[in-house]
Amino acid sequence: MAESTTSPAHSRCLLTVHAHPDDESEFGAPTVARYHQEGARTVLVCCTDGGSGRVRNPEFGAVGDQTDMVQIRRQELKEAAAIVGYDVVVRLDYPDSGSVNLKERSPTCFARIPLEGPVSRLVEVIRRERPQVIVTYPDDQRVYPHPDHWRAHEVALAAFDAAGSSEAYPAAGEPWQPLKLYYTFTSRERRHVINDKYMALGMDAPFTAREGAGLQGRGDPELAPSEARVTTRVDVAAFAHIWVEAMRVHRCQITPALAETLSVPPEAVPDIYGVDEYILARDLTQDDDGSPVAEVDLYARVDLDG
Numbered sequence: 001m002a003e004s005t006t007s008p009a010h011s012r013c014l015l016t017v018h019a020h021p022d023d024e025s026e027f028g029a030p031t032v033a034r035y036h037q038e039g040a041r042t043v044l045v046c047c048t049d050g051g052s053g054r055v056r057n058p059e060f061g062a063v064g065d066q067t068d069m070v071q072i073r074r075q076e077l078k079e080a081a082a083i084v085g086y087d088v089v090v091r092l093d094y095p096d097s098g099s100v101n102l103k104e105r106s107p108t109c110f111a112r113i114p115l116e117g118p119v120s121r122l123v124e125v126i127r128r129e130r131p132q133v134i135v136t137y138p139d140d141q142r143v144y145p146h147p148d149h150w151r152a153h154e155v156a157l158a159a160f161d162a163a164g165s166s167e168a169y170p171a172a173g174e175p176w177q178p179l180k181l182y183y184t185f186t187s188r189e190r191r192h193v194i195n196d197k198y199m200a201l202g203m204d205a206p207f208t209a210r211e212g213a214g215l216q217g218r219g220d221p222e223l224a225p226s227e228a229r230v231t232t233r234v235d236v237a238a239f240a241h242i243w244v245e246a247m248r249v250h251r252c253q254i255t256p257a258l259a260e261t262l263s264v265p266p267e268a269v270p271d272i273y274g275v276d277e278y279i280l281a282r283d284l285t286q287d288d289d290g291s292p293v294a295e296v297d298l299y300a301r302v303d304l305d306g
């Protein structure tokens with residue numbers, strides 16, 4: 001599913017690759033909101049249908065079967081993407097592979113099917129939308145080792161590398177080479193800072209090792225990559241409230257612990273969530289001086305006329 005669009009030449013396009021409905025809100029939503037407001041075209045690719053997610057909100061009520069769950073998550077995704085400021089939502093709708101600890105997975109789920117199918121579909125989206133910058137999950141996912149997140153990472157990297165080649169996936173459109181690929185994450189050190197800020201407000205720390213707390217990546221800070229890996233810090237103080245508002249839309253996924261996290265006083269939100277961290281993982285920009293450290297802009301060195 002994709003809205004038909006024509007990208008104007010010489011304009012910014014930002015494409016994010018996420019695994020499930022709600023990940024687009026959890027990871028880097030304020031950054032997308034900021035670039036959207038600055039005029040970038042923003043494209044979300046959601047790889048799975050979220051159908052294996054269970055209702056985590058005790059106040060949500062009963063949901064029938066997996067088909068009903070897919071419909072609920074589809075609706076929540078639509079609402080959240082509008083809040084974040086996505087211009088286009090592309091749902092690949094692969095079957096959700098189920099929870100992290102599942103012993104057996106369906107051979108048709110996103111994490112088990114051959115890579116080539118989803119890569120060719122993402123290449124097609126990239127060639128149609130022509131993003132300069134792509135964002136996905138990091139190469140270190142110990143803090144939330146969901147197989148769909150790992151698969152989304154693999155698909156995004158393979159598609160980034162293939163999209164510009166006329167020999168790869170010739171049926172998927174005219175080649176287009178994105179210039180940068182970033183990993184969205186929250187470093188160990190930043191998790192501790194955020195925890196401290198919540199505790200100073202008399203609230204529970206959001207990043208902990210406790211049972212169920214690892215949902216959507218809010219797990220043990222010690223398992224997260226160090227801030228030594230951060231190449232890029234984007235100032236999103238003016239958009240930090242988007243994180244709270246978009247997360248609230250995924251009502252079926254709001255555990256009591258997450259409800260507490262989202263009840264943070266609005267005036268505290270810019271201070272707590274005012275920076276999004278990134279790792280620059282692929283960089284094909286010109287005039288690179290060889291040290292990408294201390295970027296504050298995902299479009300640093302991206303020449304739209306080049």
Ligand SMILES: [Zn+2]
Pocket residue numbers: 019020023146149216
């Ligand atoms: Zn997810």
